[in-house]
Amino acid sequence: ETIEKPALETSLKEEEANDDEEGDESFEELGLDPRLIRALTKKKVSIAKPTPIQRVAIPLILEGKDVVAQAKTGSGKTLAYLLPLLHKLFANFGSKKKLAPSAFILVPSGELCQQVFKELSSLIDMCKVQLKAVQLTSNMPVSGMSAALSGPPHILVSTPACVAKCLSAGVIQSSSIGDSLEILVLDEADLLLSFGYEDDLKALTALLPRSCQCLLMSATSSADVDKLKKLILHNPYILTLPEVE
Ligand code: ADP
Numbered sequence: 001e002t003i004e005k006p007a008l009e010t011s012l013k014e015e016e017a018n019d020d021e022e023g024d025e026s027f028e029e030l031g032l033d034p035r036l037i038r039a040l041t042k043k044k045v046s047i048a049k050p051t052p053i054q055r056v057a058i059p060l061i062l063e064g065k066d067v068v069a070q071a072k073t074g075s076g077k078t079l080a081y082l083l084p085l086l087h088k089l090f091a092n093f094g095s096k097k098k099l100a101p102s103a104f105i106l107v108p109s110g111e112l113c114q115q116v117f118k119e120l121s122s123l124i125d126m127c128k129v130q131l132k133a134v135q136l137t138s139n140m141p142v143s144g145m146s147a148a149l150s151g152p153p154h155i156l157v158s159t160p161a162c163v164a165k166c167l168s169a170g171v172i173q174s175s176s177i178g179d180s181l182e183i184l185v186l187d188e189a190d191l192l193l194s195f196g197y198e199d200d201l202k203a204l205t206a207l208l209p210r211s212c213q214c215l216l217m218s219a220t221s222s223a224d225v226d227k228l229k230k231l232i233l234h235n236p237y238i239l240t241l242p243e244v245e
């Protein structure tokens with residue numbers, strides 16, 4: 001059952017409206033690890049202030065809530081999930097025996113996989129943390145996927161199809177997902193079903209532990225996004241950033 005929380009939608013609209021005058025809220029105030037904030041200022045195009053969707057989504061994700069973030073392309077949804085995801089993994093780092101990735105980021109295309117992986121890797125490098133992230137691409141043979149997953153990495157960026165392939169080949173153990181997966185992100189969720197990933201996603205979601213935090217990012221709301229919400233999320237916070245005309 002999903003419960004919409006309209007109070008939050010309102011607060012997001014206010015954030016948007018006040019963007020120009022108020023704009024003083026910083027990443028520090030959102031409670032993020034200082035290493036991440038420093039890394040943002042060192043990017044080629046320095047990032048100093050959170051966007052409206054980041055302001056609202058980051059604290060909720062840090063609290064462990066399931067979140068649906070709907071905001072138009074270019075509103076900063078990638079960092080809205082990457083920053084709190086990394087913050088959490090930094091905090092847990094080394095605290096337990098690793099058998100499988102702690103976080104999956106699933107995207108609808110190889111191109112997006114590359115983009116997200118690049119952004120993620122550069123943050124990890126700049127923070128000088130020994131977290132390992134890998135991406136799986138559809139042209140990889142199973143042996144290549146197996147090699148990429150040995151270790152194993154802390155974070156996996158992939159299409160749902162590559163994960164399903166790994167599951168059916170036994171390269172990712174079904175039981176390890178139930179034991180280890182802490183965060184699942186579906187980015188560009190509005191495209192995942194129309195790109196034909198429904199069965200692949202179902203194969204994965206059947207294995208998710210109840211404790212897994214799920215985040216769904218999308219540019220639009222649609223029947224497909226609703227279907228995914230029902231499939232994956234527990235009582236999520238729905239954040240909708242309205243189009244600004
Ligand atoms: P979306 O996924 O919502 O379409 P992206 O995450 O791809 O948006 O971000 C769009 C662009 O905005 C990227 O170039 C990104 O680096 C930039 N960006 C993200 N967050 C911020 C921020 N807080 N301040 C300035 N630029 C940002």
Ligand code: MG
Binds near residue numbers: 077078187188
């Ligand atoms: Mg995006």
